[in-house]
Amino acid sequence: MNSNLPKNNDFKNLLRRGVAEVIVEEELLSRLNKGDKLRLKEGFDPSSADIHLGHMVGLRKLRQFQELGHEVVLIVGDWTAQIGDPTGQSITRPVLSYEQVRANAETYMQQFFKIVDRSRTEVRWQSEWFGKFSLADVLKLTSRFTIAQFLAREDFSKRFSAGKPITLTEFIYPLLQAYDSVQIEAGVEFGGTDQKFNLLVGRELQAMVGQQPQQIVMTPLLIGTDGSHKMSKSLGNYIGVSEAPEQIFGKVMSIPDRLLIDYFTLVTDVSESELAEFNQELENGTNPMGLKKRLAREIIAQLYDQEAATMAEDNFVRLVQNKETPIEIPEFHIELGLQSIPTIMHEAGLVKSKGEAMRLILQGGVELDGIKLTTPNSEVRSGCILKAGKRRYLRLVG
């Protein structure tokens, strides 16, 4: 028996912590135990270049596999990005020029390789194969799948039942992602749980063309700093991996206490026994300030180094904590969009009347996300912080 190989137990932990679902776990364990060198597929859409902590969950898992000797294949969706949304109706799929795609890919990779080992990564550009894909290739690909199969995908079936239009193109995109798997002979594909259908199509297509079907590792979705929605750039509730250490520290300190264990589990390496301790502390009612600082340091140390983490903490203590900003800010649920701030302040009990709120605003005593308000109506997004006077804080949640 080769004692250098990790034991089955280690593999099991690799496939549990920070993993929502594995398809098929026994198959993947068996390939790991045999010592197969696996090609780990990760896709990247260059229409958005920034990586945040939500992505880090999956990238850390890639890194853990790399440390066992496996190789990442990063697929840059340059071809799709240059096509955009052919209907021209989606703002999330803008058409990018060749130069924009290259620039975004550059930015992305700078961030990607903060977490993933560059020396064990092969970068492939989708246009290598789709640039010369013919109509005959398309028909061959589409002939392998049925309309009913695709309508079974949850979001499609919901939209179909609701009478909302689904274009034929939307049925083709998952096939292109699946074809990527065939092209690079993926061994394991990584993705969020919301990608399950597409990941399975890849597995199916590989089997159809006679390749060993890829294993699938789905990572859980990380809740954003607002404490209520999946972390995402468009919601503004994210912590970007390229943000300055001080920014990251501050944002981590602002997450709701109830997310602490999730964050430790998904984006740090603290041991299982420490996790159990932390959990106990929180249940005992210990002030979570210390744990939050530890979490912030753990994250910054991964993205920068230990020194940057220490400096960020010092900075936080000096600038924020000594001014006694409360770390645990109460949440208040509101309608998002353009809202009357005096009404919110009154309903939340920050002031005795709307008139008092209005006066406070006119005196420059009300801030929304650190910006002084000058008018009563303001655009409110989920997770933003309202500060009235010196000490009264609210986290507005949609």
Place this chain on the structure above:
Amino acid sequence: MNSNLPKNNDFKNLLRRGVAEVIVEEELLSRLNKGDKLRLKEGFDPSSADIHLGHMVGLRKLRQFQELGHEVVLIVGDWTAQIGDPTGQSITRPVLSYEQVRANAETYMQQFFKIVDRSRTEVRWQSEWFGKFSLADVLKLTSRFTIAQFLAREDFSKRFSAGKPITLTEFIYPLLQAYDSVQIEAGVEFGGTDQKFNLLVGRELQAMVGQQPQQIVMTPLLIGTDGSHKMSKSLGNYIGVSEAPEQIFGKVMSIPDRLLIDYFTLVTDVSESELAEFNQELENGTNPMGLKKRLAREIIAQLYDQEAATMAEDNFVRLVQNKETPIEIPEFHIELGLQSIPTIMHEAGLVKSKGEAMRLILQGGVELDGIKLTTPNSEVRSGCILKAGKRRYLRLVG
């Protein structure tokens, strides 16, 4: 007013006789009245090269439009024929080689130009545009149509409800046909009533890309010589336009009386007033023999000439009629496939017992479609003629 232009009434007749539906009739009438020169689209699938009277209904309509100065664009589906059915499961879509496609197209055009005016026809090969169609082109095309639109097509919706698989490819084929219309800037597309959905997709796509949407002329389906099914090569109930005049004459004489008026209406130029007379004669119980001969002559004169028609009739009278073959053969409904001929003969009352039938067969006195039977069991197709002894005839119908 230009007296050379046909009057509105003539156009109306052009769009009524031999026409099942026009989309949109007022639009087409208005384009005809304005004197627009129209491009008449006709598609041809080279996987089957032979033209029969069923196709002639539409081709005659093309010819009538040509005589008003319009131009036919014949689209040879060479690209699709060389792809075949990518699933490999359809026997009606074999993959053809380049040489087979060219040979079939040659045969087809020899027959096509018996009816359509070659000097007013442009021949286009689908591979001109689909040979260089890219994946980006496919996505642009598919983004214009929704899954729900296609599932509304009757045959798709039936198969979907019945849980029968529909591949994604089948949703793409109608788009390719529609794209042909855009490519040649079709003015009017011709097709059978069973093509309605696909013809409408062409109209829609043209409007989307800013072309004037094509008009659609749908021709009715001609019933075959068996009197019960749509004329088709695979059912064997067809009269081919390249068959010898004698063969055509004989086959026309064998159609059921009740189809006579349909055939006169759809595949001959006899006038409306004559049609009314024929109808009256048949209602009065006049022997239809004379009308059938007239029909056969009309058809042969179009495909060959008047002399060939006369010779075919003489031949028929000499060889068949003087041997007193009955022209009106009684029909007998049976199960198709391998059947016991003595059972059929007995049930139809041609013989008193199965034993008598068996003896007659062994004496060489029973023929199926002119071939002497030697065994009691025989393959029976719809419309075939069973002859027992010298005078007893039956048309077997499924």
